[in-house]
Amino acid sequence: EARVPPKKRTGRKPAATDDELRAIARTAPLGRDGRASSRHIETAVRACGLSIGRDRRDKITRQVQVELDSGRADAA
Known part of the structure; x- marks a missing residue:
């Protein structure tokens, strides 16, 4: 029986890991009411x-916002 080689993955590889993107996102300015801004994060990454x-x-923005929220809870 002939073996069929596995299909190659299509699409692009991620340009950066989530950890790298989070590190960049943390340097982005905050948006309204001191919240993580997806627009500012995208600008910083680009x-x-x-x-x-x-x-x-959006995923990175949510993760950074959770970090901000937990930091505020620790400070209170």
Whole structure:
């Protein structure tokens, strides 16, 4: 029986890891009411010469916001 080679993955590889994107996102200015801003995060990532899609940007924004919220809870 002939073996069929596995299909190659299609699509682009992520330009950066989530950890790298989070590190960049932490340097982005905050948006309204001191919240993480997806627009500012996307601008910061692109300024580093990287690309980021909407889904990943939104995921990173949510993760950074959780960090901000937990930091505020610790300070209270």
